[in-house]
Amino acid sequence: MHLLSRLPMRLPCSSLLLASSLLLLSACGEEPVAAPPATPIQDPQPPTDPEPGPARPFVTSASVDEGARDVYPLELFDDVEAGPRPLTMRKRFSVTFNTAMKTAVATVTLLDRSGADVPPRPLTGTWSDDARTLHVTVPEPAGVVPPLEEETAYALDLTALRGAEADAPLDPAVFLGDGALDFTTSARDWDLEHACFHALRNEPRVVEAAAHLPEQGFPPPTDRGHARYRVKLPDAPQGYTELVSRPSGDEDIVLYLDQGLVVGAVDAETNAELTVETRPAPPACTGISHVASFPVQGGERGYYLRFTGTPASTFDFVLERHAHQTPETN
Template sequence: MRLSPVIALFAACALAPMACDNEDPTPPGADAGTDAGTDAGEPRASVSSAQPAEGSSDLYPVELYYDGAASRPGVYHRKVLTVTFSGPMDPSHSQVMLTHRSDSSIAPRTLSGQWSSDHRTLTVTIPAPEEGGPPLEEKAPYALDLTQLLDAAGRPIDGAPVVGDGKLDFTTAERDGDLEHACTHTLVNTPEERTAAATKFAFPPATDIGHTRYRLTLPGSDGTHEGYSEFISAPDVDENVTLYFDREVPLSVHDEIGNVEVPVEIHTTAPACAGITHQARFSAMAGDIIYSLHYGPASFATFEFILERQDR
């Protein structure tokens, strides 16, 4: 009878133990175990979600914020990205590399992220470059290289299925100069307090000064609030009027001279700053026309907006 290689090895060792002290009894082709320091069968951590998402093409490239602790307090630019993993990561490894995928003349940037308390989410803040310019260029392709990160067992991340090559690819959107201008006002200006009138015949307060940050309180009770403010158009020029809200606010506009409703466009804004989420726009005709602005009904009593008026 022919003995298998494993049985033959153990039989030989039983007869001559000293000759087998340094032999490896693991048969050829057998798994000697997983990577050092890991539990057998435990998968490597992988990317479970990211902001921006892999392959996205609409990331707003900047965020405006106020830094009062800077040597020159004021409004600055940054962009914050987050990556969440399927399991805990090694918090001693937090560096990632940002590269511009289409312009090799732009040097890659090494960035250090901050881990969440459970070591599963890495927050990467991209500051404006020291030499000037925005954190990210508009309408540009980027990659955030995550391959230097290690999971809690000391292994490189498993890119599948979200970032197969270990790099988070995304493309930025076009910037909105009017929105960013309004952001500076919501970050710097002191709010002008106003209380809305319960009806448009109860002397609504004026809210028609451009570049102004208003904080408006609506009358109401039982969780329902609504009210009016007033806007007077320019005497000799038609205008586009935009209200940049800090939340979604129902708004309707009435031309009191012509006794007609004015069309209002309301939509969400790009996340350019923390104080603006929605905007409403309408056209105002020249001639010192009185427009009644009706807000609500709403579940909240107080909100803020930046008012901007531009000649058409």
């Protein structure tokens, strides 16, 4: 049978023509010409990324925590250039970044977020030597007005700051969340601010604490209200001073200390230990970092104050006496 009769009956016309051509070439003694190879399809190349820009600087720490709700609204200090006048008020902040910043840009904006109609307040800070920490001071406005209102929400907008490398903008999300340091001020402590006046203005009364409670005699007295004492501690594990209560009326004794230490109080008549509450003080001024307080009974009773737990050889404190309020009777 002829070769064409073996081909499938359903071949398309193009296939029959190709087969016929091959047979004719074979009959003429010529080799069939091979079809050219198919050109492979090239996969599309992915787009090339642009050159990465400089890394954006970000905040690593600040003098107040983001979202803090207990920021004391002021700091009292003695401005010697202002002459004899009441203590001056200010509020200082510091913000540290992960890299050197552009020192030519140092202005941030203080925003009042309490809802009051208070315009934004630009503040120009100063950079540290390594250009990584910005120090910002909120000054006392004209008149005896605190730099920040108590129990008020604020934000310190830092988005205008730039990195030293290629003027890179601040990354607002890291640490801050929105490019601003948000905080709320606490209420003012008027007793603490009164003690700050004495800590900054009074000359210290120097006393040398006793190393022991003597069988005869007394440790040096430290019981004058509003006085600033400078206590020299003995070469001993503890030092003692003495306090005498008022002739009548119970009191709270408050010591505004310039450092953290352990304060004890002993009733000289009964030898009983009194409960002394010690806590850190808000940063209302230099010279006061902790507060210790305890109640005493009236009647000119003697009490011994015991000081331990500090490596320092001297420390200062301001003593205040607050009489217990007697309920009014009708």
